[in-house]
Amino acid sequence: MSDTSVRHRSPMAAPRSFLWGRRVFLTLLTVFVLLPVFVMVSSSLKPLQDVQGEFHWIPSSLTIRPYIDIWSTVPLATYFTNSVIVAGAATVCSVIIAVFAAYAVSRYRFRGKRVFTVTVLSTQMLPGILFLLPLFLIYVNIGNATGIALFGSRGGLILTYMTFTLPFSIWMLIGYFESVPRDLDEAALVDGCGPLGALFRIIVPAAIPGIVAVAVYSFMTAWGEVLFASVMTNEQTRTLSVGLGAYANLNDVYWNQIMAASLVVSVPVVAGFLLLQRYLVTGLTAGAVK
Amino acid sequence: MTTTATSPAEAGEGRAVGKNSPGAAGGQGRRPGRIRRIGLPYLLLLPALVLELLVHLVPMVMGIVMSFRELTQFYIREWSTAPWAGFDNFKIAVDFDAPVGQAMLHSFLVTCLFTVASVGLCWVIGTAAAVFMQETFAGRGILRAIFLIPYALPVYAAVITWVFMFQHDNGLVNHVLHDQLGVTDKPSFWLIGDNSFYALLTVSVWKGWPFAFLIVMAGLQNIPKEMYEAAALDGAGLWQQLRRITLPSLRPVNQVLVLVLFLWTFNDFNTPYVMFGKAAPKAADLVSVHIYQSSFVTWNFGTGSAMSVLLLLFLLVVTGVYLVITSRGSRGRKTADV
Numbered sequence: 186m187s188d189t190s191v192r193h194r195s196p197m198a199a200p201r202s203f204l205w206g207r208r209v210f211l212t213l214l215t216v217f218v219l220l221p222v223f224v225m226v227s228s229s230l231k232p233l234q235d236v237q238g239e240f241h242w243i244p245s246s247l248t249i250r251p252y253i254d255i256w257s258t259v260p261l262a263t264y265f266t267n268s269v270i271v272a273g274a275a276t277v278c279s280v281i282i283a284v285f286a287a288y289a290v291s292r293y294r295f296r297g298k299r300v301f302t303v304t305v306l307s308t309q310m311l312p313g314i315l316f317l318l319p320l321f322l323i324y325v326n327i328g329n330a331t332g333i334a335l336f337g338s339r340g341g342l343i344l345t346y347m348t349f350t351l352p353f354s355i356w357m358l359i360g361y362f363e364s365v366p367r368d369l370d371e372a373a374l375v376d377g378c379g380p381l382g383a384l385f386r387i388i389v390p391a392a393i394p395g396i397v398a399v400a401v402y403s404f405m406t407a408w409g410e411v412l413f414a415s416v417m418t419n420e421q422t423r424t425l426s427v428g429l430g431a432y433a434n435l436n437d438v439y440w441n442q443i444m445a446a447s448l449v450v451s452v453p454v455v456a457g458f459l460l461l462q463r464y465l466v467t468g469l470t471a472g473a474v475k
Numbered sequence: 476m477t478t479t480a481t482s483p484a485e486a487g488e489g490r491a492v493g494k495n496s497p498g499a500a501g502g503q504g505r506r507p508g509r510i511r512r513i514g515l516p517y518l519l520l521l522p523a524l525v526l527e528l529l530v531h532l533v534p535m536v537m538g539i540v541m542s543f544r545e546l547t548q549f550y551i552r553e554w555s556t557a558p559w560a561g562f563d564n565f566k567i568a569v570d571f572d573a574p575v576g577q578a579m580l581h582s583f584l585v586t587c588l589f590t591v592a593s594v595g596l597c598w599v600i601g602t603a604a605a606v607f608m609q610e611t612f613a614g615r616g617i618l619r620a621i622f623l624i625p626y627a628l629p630v631y632a633a634v635i636t637w638v639f640m641f642q643h644d645n646g647l648v649n650h651v652l653h654d655q656l657g658v659t660d661k662p663s664f665w666l667i668g669d670n671s672f673y674a675l676l677t678v679s680v681w682k683g684w685p686f687a688f689l690i691v692m693a694g695l696q697n698i699p700k701e702m703y704e705a706a707a708l709d710g711a712g713l714w715q716q717l718r719r720i721t722l723p724s725l726r727p728v729n730q731v732l733v734l735v736l737f738l739w740t741f742n743d744f745n746t747p748y749v750m751f752g753k754a755a756p757k758a759a760d761l762v763s764v765h766i767y768q769s770s771f772v773t774w775n776f777g778t779g780s781a782m783s784v785l786l787l788l789f790l791l792v793v794t795g796v797y798l799v800i801t802s803r804g805s806r807g808r809k810t811a812d813v
Contacts, residue, residue: 199610203713207607211618214604217681218625221636224647228639236639240650286523293516301520308531310735311790312742314763315783318770319534319541326555348530355523380515409629411745412763416771426631430749433635440639447632458627459620466623466689 229445236440251445258442263421264428265450271339271424272407275346279354280400287358288384292370302359309352313412316348321416337419345413350403357402361395362388398464405454425450542780557777564781575769579782581757582765586741589672589761593679594736598729600680601687606721609695626685634749637678641665666751671759679746683739687732694728695721730801734794741790762786 228236229251231244255261289295290302324336335341369391370383378386389396411426418427429450432443458465542564544550550557570576604622608615625633640647642665649662665674698720706716744763747755753772755764766786770779 199713210603210607214600215618215621218621220647221633221640221681222624224640225632225636237645239654240645240647282522282526285519289516289519293519295516298516301524304527304531308527310738310794312763312783312786313744314742314766315538315787316530316534317767318776318780318783319537320530322541322776323534323537344530347526351523351526351530405627405629409631409745411631411748412767415748426629426745429631429635440642440645443635444639447635451628451632454629455624455627458623462620462623466693 225444225448225451228441229448231441233437233439233441236444237437251439251441252449254439255442255446255449258439259428259431261425261428261446261449264423264425267339267418267422268408268425268450271342271346272404274339274343275350275407276400276403278343279347279350279403280358280396283351283354283358283399284384284389284396286355287362288388290355290359291362292367292380292388302356305352305355309349309356313348316345317412317416320345320348320413324417336417337422339422342413342417342422342424345417346407346410348413349410350407353406354399354403357399358392358395361392361399364395365391394464398461398467401457401461402465405458408450408454538780538783541776542784544777546775546777546780548774560777564777565785567778568781568785575778578760579765579769582760582762585672585758585760586762589676589679589759590737590740592676593683593740594733596676596680597683597687597736597740598733600684601689602691602725604684604688605691605695606717608692622685622688624685625682626689630682630745631749633682634678634746637674637681638666638750641674667756669758671751671756675747675750675759675761678750679740679743682746683736687736690728690732691725694725698724734797737797738790738794 227242227244230247230249232246232248232250235241235245290298321336324341328334328336335344365388370378370387373383373387374380409426410424414424414427418424429443429446432439432446543560543562544557545560545563546557567573567575568579571580608619639645643649643662646665648665649659652658653660653662663670665671702720702724703716706720711719742763743761744767747759747761747764748767751759751764753764753768755761755768762782766779766782769782770776
């Protein structure tokens, strides 16, 4: 699939009414999309009395104070570290496991293949709440029986994040591996490469953009996850998604700090997404459009 | 949906047949090669299978078992000792005369209404944006990047900003609607009471439409340019081209898109939870949060599990019916598409 930007529809000039309709619609939509971004950025630079009173489009004075205070009001650095570790580990584990699974599905014919792919696809569609209760009880019971503290630990949270990162990774990687020409790895096999050699020397390098895209996307989803994080964490293992709520539980709601913290946690993923959007979009849409 | 679900797998199987033959016919190592091949796919799948079992299948089976047990906070430490409850949990969940069942039914209806409204708006906005951006124009690339921002922002950061905007005293929404435009007589409450439904819907649409935009945009690429040229020669206007070419060609894409949007919106927990916390206002009490609340706030895991199982059944039925309807419809169209 080629990128959208090379595609243009007709050489003929569109009527003026269409052009005006387009302008108005796209402008309104841009305002709608950017409004929260504007509020986030501008409010994060306002002094506290500014965000507590009536809303003003223009800050009365600019300050970077909120960006300094966010780190001491709540243990944001700890939450940040937890999020990086949990989202990172869930991503790395699921991508590695998914590479093998997707290779098997895309290159081999075996009994139970359809059952496997359909199961993977359908678990991706199920609500997280369905797995939350049982996983919670499993962790509590394992903890009671063996003393291994899965509940409240980062390890336990990483495992629960696999409920959504793994099926997604497998599904997307199947699509990417399918797009690598079979002749390439067949030639490698004929030349005496083992199946794993063909996978790591031919398919993985050829699908690197896809693998990176899947990793970024998994990381993004894990970075933004709220449901599991709100139940499966404690004071020490709390991630950003739950930690940001802590600003609101204080007596004063420091909206400027909340906005500053939101911006800080957003920048890494939004930057990553926009940098890799070309690959991400191709991968994301390939499955649906095929 | 059927097309997505099967096409990579089928394509894989189809091509794998051709793939195996040169390898197998590779001379002396025919026998051992084949034996190794048969085991290999399963070996490659093993880690994924173990994990799938661990995070999906075991919890799902457990969830179903739990729904038949009287699982309250007293039994959390040893859930297997909880007394057998038969269908009691289900009876409580669907007893619409009692408070628990009534609240569940209300939450279910709110979720249905909310999902239909949100998916509809996401689809309309996403499709309109994609169609408007089908042709190249100055700034198109930048605009596309901007439109992806809601999709890329972490849910809680985006939603918490909307919460700030919906604040009664210091929010942007009331400032614009009341102070600047004078649309409302007095500042409204957006996060409690009936307005919360619209507040939640706004955020959900803001977050969800870029996905529709992406998918429809990708779908538009697959429509041959010649079809538009031919239509233009025949004198079809832009509107007619949209109705006769664009929308019919997008139908298979839309079938997948609507199903995915439906499931995501229906199951969404993050947005309402960040917006309202553990106890959502009645008008915006979505099922996921409702089940969470019934389980982790009132500690009634048995009823919570029963509700989860009912939700699962509902989603399975809806998805099944949807797949049957759309695959029946698309079978006749397939030939026209190719």
